[in-house]
Amino acid sequence: MSLDTLRKSPQIPPLKAIQSFEQVARFANVARAAEQLNLTPSAVSHQIANLEALIGRPLFIREARGVSLTPAGEQYLREVSGILQSLATATERAGSAVGFDCLRLHAAPSFGLLWLLPRLDHFRSSHPQIQINLSCSYESLHFGRHQIDLDIRHGYPNWPSLEVRTIRHExxxxxxxxxxxxxxxxxxxxxxxxxxxxxxxxxxxxxxxxxxxxxxxxxxxxxxxxxxxxxxxxxxxxxxxxxxxxxxxxxxxxxxxxxxxxxxxxxxxxxVSAHHLVFPRGHAETFRVRQFLEWVQGQLGHDFNY
Structure with a gap:
C-alpha cells in the first residue's frame, strides 16, 4: 500500500445518496422513495448505484415487487440511521437561542395520556432548560421527517435499525x-x-x-x-x-x-413487554434524550431491557 493511499481521507458519500438509501430501505420500493424525496425513480436509482460503487458492495437485492436489503445494506442502515436526524437537530440548535433545547417525543396514546402526561411536570421541574413537544398516535413515525427525538411505541419490538429499550415488569x-x-x-x-x-x-x-x-x-x-x-x-x-x-x-x-x-x-x-422507548442510535448521546432516559428509569424504579 502506497503512502498516498494511507494519507487519503475517507470518502464521504453525498447527502442525497444517504437520503435515497434510507428512503428506499424504509419503503423497500424505489418509486415510493422517489415520491418522498421529490425525485424521479431513475434519479434515486442513480444515487443508489453511485453509493454501491463507492462502498464496493451491493446494498439492495432487486426483486420483481421492490427491493430488499443485503446483509451489507442492513449493516449500513444500522450505522447511518440517525445521521440525517442529527444533522437536522444540529441545524435547528444552531439557529435557536442559547440554552434552548427542545425534546420532541412521540408516544402511543394511552401511554402518553395515562403514564407520561401526569409525570411531565416533574421532568420539567427537574430540567427547566428542556422544552417538551409531545405528540401521540399509534403510527411509527419517521425520526428524520417528523423530527422526533424519541418514540414510545406499543407492540412487539421489531425495529432492527433502531435502539430499543423495553419497559420491564409490565x-x-x-x-x-x-x-x-x-x-x-x-x-x-x-x-x-x-x-x-x-x-x-x-x-x-x-x-x-x-x-x-x-x-x-x-x-x-x-x-x-x-x-x-x-x-x-x-x-x-x-x-x-x-x-x-x-x-x-x-x-x-x-x-x-x-x-x-x-x-x-x-x-x-x-x-407482557408492550411498551418500548425507541430512537436512532446516537440519540442517547444528546443531552435532552439522555436526561429523559435517566428520568424515565428513575420513575419506573428499574433499568430497561435492552
Missing amino acids: RATVLASPQFLERTQIRRPSDLLGQNLILSEAALVQWPHWFAQQGVALPQAPYSLSFDRSYMSLEAASHGYGLALESSLLAQDYIARGELVSVFAEDLATP
Whole structure:
C-alpha cells in the first residue's frame, strides 16, 4: 500500500445518496422513495448505484415487487440511521437561542395520556432548560421527517435499525372498580363467565389468551364494551361498567387512587413487554434524550431491557 493511499481521507458519500438509501430501505420500493424525496425513480436509482460503487458492495437485492436489503445494506442502515436526524437537530440548535433545547417525543396514546402526561411536570421541574413537544398516535413515525427525538411505541419490538429499550415488569391483569366488586362475587377465573367484560382491542394480551392460560373456556356472550384505546377501557372499568384486562403500567395511577383494584393475585397476571422507548442510535448521546432516559428509569424504579 502506497503512502498516498494511507494519507487519503475517507470518502464521504453525498447527502442525497444517504437520503435515497434510507428512503428506499424504509419503503423497500424505489418509486415510493422517489415520491418522498421529490425525485424521479431513475434519479434515486442513480444515487443508489453511485453509493454501491463507492462502498464496493451491493446494498439492495432487486426483486420483481421492490427491493430488499443485503446483509451489507442492513449493516449500513444500522450505522447511518440517525445521521440525517442529527444533522437536522444540529441545524435547528444552531439557529435557536442559547440554552434552548427542545425534546420532541412521540408516544402511543394511552401511554402518553395515562403514564407520561401526569409525570411531565416533574421532568420539567427537574430540567427547566428542556422544552417538551409531545405528540401521540399509534403510527411509527419517521425520526428524520417528523423530527422526533424519541418514540414510545406499543407492540412487539421489531425495529432492527433502531435502539430499543423495553419497559420491564409490565403485566396484563384483570381490573375492576371497588364498587363493581362489592356487588359481584368473584373468587376464581371461572367466576368471570357471564360478567360484563370490557375488550381492549389494541392490548397485546386479550381475554382469549388470558382465559386459555387459566384453563377456562372463553365465554360465549359478546363483550359488553370494546374500545380501541386502553385509556377508554380503564376509564370505563373505573366507572363500574365491567372488568378490564389491561396493563398494570397504564393502570398504575388508577390503582394508586383506589379507582381500580386487581381482581386476582399477581400469579394470575400475564407478563407482557408492550411498551418500548425507541430512537436512532446516537440519540442517547444528546443531552435532552439522555436526561429523559435517566428520568424515565428513575420513575419506573428499574433499568430497561435492552
